[in-house]
Amino acid sequence: MRSNPLSSMAIHGVLILYSALALFPLLLIAINSFKSKKGIFRDPTALPLGELYSTKGYQSVLANGDFPLYFGNSLTVTLISLVLILLLGAMAAHGLTEYRFKGNGLLGLYLILGIMVPIRLGTVALLELFVKLGLTNTLTALVLVYTAQGLPIAIFIFTEFLKSVSGEIKDSARIDGLSEYRIFFEVVLPLIRPVIATVAVFSMIPIWNDLWFPLILSPGEETRTVTLGIQQFIGQYTVNWSAVLAALTVAIVPVLIMYVIFSKQLIRGITAGAVKG
């Protein structure tokens, strides 16, 4: 069946059709973001050439939005949360799998509870807590929430992986006289490198794309993330199509570049290990 050229053509036909469905909306937005308003409406599928070409949209984005600031905020929040999730998650998973202590199993269960219970359900109390701590409209609040949100899945994946790792290397490190701390940082951390990509992907996407917590915990102009910034910007400029299209393109491009660079590791990370049936 697999060598049959006809069915092979049908298969590629389906795949190409679906690729078009996935890509066309994004391309359409990108192409039209470089056109004048007239061009956008008169000829939406034409390439932005000749008299259709215009960068007016990007000029409005530059003039009226603070996108470099939003990107900086998103980047800061995502990266710090990610480092905390990976480091603290790996430490906890190591502690849970390596040592036998009272309440070990229960603690492990408690820590992965959050996979099933979305943290958004605690928003009401979370906002009150941050008001008390004086952390509303700070990036710190977002980092803390996203770290708490990301830890359960990270601990789960790291634990599953560490269970399958042989203890011999660690034991020989102990014989060499390494302290328990050095064993973690010098032996275990390098060992779990293959799953770090997986955990990073699972944690990163929801943080970068989240609208809920930025909207509620840090809506201020100075602490806006890209996702919230886009939402607010477009809310104000609904009639300015060039500006809206340009803002959307500005939001897509950095993610696209990162994806093109990392897609191999990313997809290998998702399909390997972590989610075995």
Next chain:
Amino acid sequence: MSHSIPSGSRWRWYIVFFVAPATLIYTVFAIYPIVESLRLSLFAERDAVEAFVGIDNYKKLFTEPYWADQFWNAFKNNVWLFVLHMLIQNPVALALAAILSIPNLRGAATYRTIFFLPTLLSVVVIGFIWQLILSPLWGITPAFMNFMGVGKFFAPWLGLESSALTAVTLISIWQYVGIPMMLFYAALLNIPEETLEAARIDGLNGWSIFWKVKLPLILPTLGLVGILTYIGNFTASFDLIYTLQGGLAGPNGSTDVMGTFMFRTFFGFQAQLGDVNMGATVASSLFFIILIGVSVYLFGVQRRLQRYQA
């Protein structure tokens, strides 16, 4: 792996060092807020003082028409969202994963990368993109439909009460099909080659190998995708609907889901003031709805699947 250190009576500080930071952050910023929300749902503000009212808030939510109408409307919409994701997103994801997992498929990596792309983008961006594309103002969708000869079926779907929720759901499916696809794909790749070889020797063709061998083997992943869809549908749907239809989830509440309902209840909108305790009550109800789903999954679906596997 816990064989190396004999558990002595000595307090082993390094264990605290490894486990405490994660436990602390997780407890303070994830578990405590949820527990505190559950507590708040049992209180109400009476004369500017917080008073214990038992399950009065829940009674109010489920029986007073003002609240009950909104609650059941949002719940019903969430169920529809879930059903559509299960009936469209997950089968499409499975079909794409099945095709991608054909051995030596040319360009598989490229297709995979393309299919997963929309999943990576922010819901806000995706929402606005589709709003523009479906807009009668721009006219790109009616033009395309005219070209296909079905132009007379075009309608401003996002603006119509009858079709807005389904339109929003289809956008969400378009974006998120990548996640179940990857999960199915990983599960299909993990099926040992010998199993498939044996089936081929038994004379099964590709089609029946898929239905009789592969599908039963990846049933646990189907269960996992099911529960993830369930949880995501009740919480994550807020972002897309807030972006596309606003906090009121219009037209006329037809796209209101638990997320937008909770947001409005907590923060208030227009004439209605925000209410912390009722917000907590909506959140807690959602907590129990998710708990029921997760229990069904853990004790019903997953256990049965494991027995099936063994």
